[in-house]
Amino acid sequence: MQVTPVPVTKLIDEFSRLPGIGPKTASRLTFYLLRNPAERAQSLAEALHELHQKVVFCSQCFNISESDPCPVCADEHRDRSVICVVEEPLDVLAIERTRDYHGLYHVLHGAIAPTEGIGPEDLKIGELSARVQSSPEPVKEIIVATNPNLEGEATAMYIARQFEGAAVKLTRLARGLPMGGDLEYADEITLSRALSGRSEI
Amino acid sequence: MQVTPVPVTKLIDEFSRLPGIGPKTASRLTFYLLRNPAERAQSLAEALHELHQKVVFCSQCFNISESDPCPVCADEHRDRSVICVVEEPLDVLAIERTRDYHGLYHVLHGAIAPTEGIGPEDLKIGELSARVQSSPEPVKEIIVATNPNLEGEATAMYIARQFEGAAVKLTRLARGLPMGGDLEYADEITLSRALSGRSEI
Numbered sequence: 001m002q003v004t005p006v007p008v009t010k011l012i013d014e015f016s017r018l019p020g021i022g023p024k025t026a027s028r029l030t031f032y033l034l035r036n037p038a039e040r041a042q043s044l045a046e047a048l049h050e051l052h053q054k055v056v057f058c059s060q061c062f063n064i065s066e067s068d069p070c071p072v073c074a075d076e077h078r079d080r081s082v083i084c085v086v087e088e089p090l091d092v093l094a095i096e097r098t099r100d101y102h103g104l105y106h107v108l109h110g111a112i113a114p115t116e117g118i119g120p121e122d123l124k125i126g127e128l129s130a131r132v133q134s135s136p137e138p139v140k141e142i143i144v145a146t147n148p149n150l151e152g153e154a155t156a157m158y159i160a161r162q163f164e165g166a167a168v169k170l171t172r173l174a175r176g177l178p179m180g181g182d183l184e185y186a187d188e189i190t191l192s193r194a195l196s197g198r199s200e201i
Numbered sequence: 202m203q204v205t206p207v208p209v210t211k212l213i214d215e216f217s218r219l220p221g222i223g224p225k226t227a228s229r230l231t232f233y234l235l236r237n238p239a240e241r242a243q244s245l246a247e248a249l250h251e252l253h254q255k256v257v258f259c260s261q262c263f264n265i266s267e268s269d270p271c272p273v274c275a276d277e278h279r280d281r282s283v284i285c286v287v288e289e290p291l292d293v294l295a296i297e298r299t300r301d302y303h304g305l306y307h308v309l310h311g312a313i314a315p316t317e318g319i320g321p322e323d324l325k326i327g328e329l330s331a332r333v334q335s336s337p338e339p340v341k342e343i344i345v346a347t348n349p350n351l352e353g354e355a356t357a358m359y360i361a362r363q364f365e366g367a368a369v370k371l372t373r374l375a376r377g378l379p380m381g382g383d384l385e386y387a388d389e390i391t392l393s394r395a396l397s398g399r400s401e402i
Contacts, residue, residue: 003297004290005267007255011248017241019233025221030252031291032220034265035310038253040218045249047212051231052239054208064235066206089205090232096204109236 008034060131062107062124064089072105079103081140085128085159087111087147090184095145098192103143106131111151112158120158129162141169143198148177160201171198209235261332263308263325265290273306280304282341286329286360288312288348296346304344307332312352313359321359330363342370349376 008030015026033041057063058070061083065071072078072092082103086092092105108123120126132139144159146152160170174197177186186194209231216227234242258264259271262284266272273279273293283304287293293306309324321327333340345360347353361371376394378387387395 003264003271003273003293005256005265007248007251007267008265011252014245014248018230018245020226020229027291028221029219031289033249033252034256034290041249041252044215044219045246047208047215048234048242048246048249050208051212051234051242055206055235063204064206064209066208070204072204088232089235090228092204 061105062109062127063092063105064107077102080135080137082143083128083132083139083141084143084145086145086183087152087155088184091145091147094184094186094191095195098188098195100192100195103141106142108146108155111146111155113151113154120155123155125155125159125162128159132163132166132168139168141171143171143173143195144201145173145183147181147183148173149180149182152183156201170201172201173198262306263310263328264293264306265308278303281336281338283344284329284333284340284342285344285346287346288353288356292346292348304342309347309356312347312356314352314355321356324356326356326360326363329360333364333367333369340369342372344372344374346374349374 011030011033012023012026015021015029016023021029033044054066055064056066056068058065058068058073060069060073063070063072067074079102083106084095084101084103085106085108086095087108087110089107092107095101095105106124106128108125108128110118110123112118112120112123128142132142142159142163144156146155146159156172163170173194177183177190177194183191212231212234213224213227216222216230217224222230234245255267256265257267257269259266259269259274261270261274264271264273268275280303284307285296285302285304286307286309287296288309288311290308293308296302296306307325307329309326309329311319311324313319313321313324329343333343343360343364345357347356347360357373364371376391376398378384378391378395384392
């Protein structure tokens with residue numbers, strides 16, 4: 001006998017589709033929300049609803065933002081001659097937390113991962129080249145701050161090849177970062193050291 | 202600099218408020234949804250929205266349902282002389298899966314837990330007494346299927362006291378070794394119960 005109401009099954013299914021959430025956790029979450037006042041589920045629904053409606057990608061750096069250009073790109077005090085290339089918006093957050101970086105960013109939205117079918121054309125690498133070429137103020141340095149893992153290294157190498165012979169200097173974050181780690185989980189001091197000790201590729 | 206858009210922070214906060222989801226998981230989920238088409242977040246939002254709107258509690262057994270009475274209580278083929286008392290709607294599901302039970306249910310929505318401030322008056326125990334007394338068909342048996350832990354036992358004992366001297370028989374689910382289990386890994390209490398409740402082959 002079908003004893004679970006369809007809306008309950010539906011929500012369990014939706015939760016299960018999220019990464020790292022299995023059917024057991026999904027049903028726990030659903031019954032938790034069911035036991036709690038409707039406002040809890042409503043406010044989560046609202047936040048989800050607003051996510052894509054109010055968040056856009058900055059047309060210059062491709063970071064997530066509520067405005068285009070984003071606050072960083074729009075800020076006249078930032079050093080426009082340096083671009084820090086990262087994989088994800090969370091990485092921008094991590095670097096901003098160090099308060100040691102005052103240049104601009106460029107968010108690739110991933111890294112080259114042939115096993116997952118992610119090639120350079122799936123990332124904002126072409127956009128980076130175009131941006132550097134058409135920049136009103138010459139870009140002197142590109143800090144390639146992709147993750148210190150296989151995919152991140154491959155992406156850094158690919159980007160370095162794109163700028164071979166160009167006037168721009170390419171640097172990489174210092175090996176203060178633990179290999180196999182994830183940039184967004186690095187603590188501020190480690191990340192700060194890695195920034196100051198960056199080396200030319 | 203505030204580089205994370207407010208809607209993103211808001212969704213991370215909302216996810217973090219769910220049980221078992223920390224800030225790291227919450228931000229992973231948020232950025233996952235941000236990377237995916239808006240429809241993913243929308244369909245989750247919709248499912249959340251419908252949860253409380255379309256799901257009601259059955260006025261007889263207090264199980265969750267899309268209709269009142271619920272399909273079990275409305276089913277004329279179910280044995281109305283037996284009521285199985287469980288803590289949560291998920292327990293009804295577990296018992297239904299056995300296909301061995303054909304009586305009705307009564308969902309308490311919790312168990313007595315003094316440390317968490319949950320007393321008998323917070324559960325549907327008074328409703329159970331009223332239901333048994335006013336049942337058109339006499340209730341012959343109440344199977345108390347609360348969880349085999351401290352809270353479940355306390356709740357079972359409390360319910361048993363409520364029906365002392367009544368014509369209804371109160372039973373408890375058998376205790377013993379779980380099927381497919383390994384004797385050497387069974388805890389002492391389970392093994393002790395399995396021994397004392399041993400049956401002839």
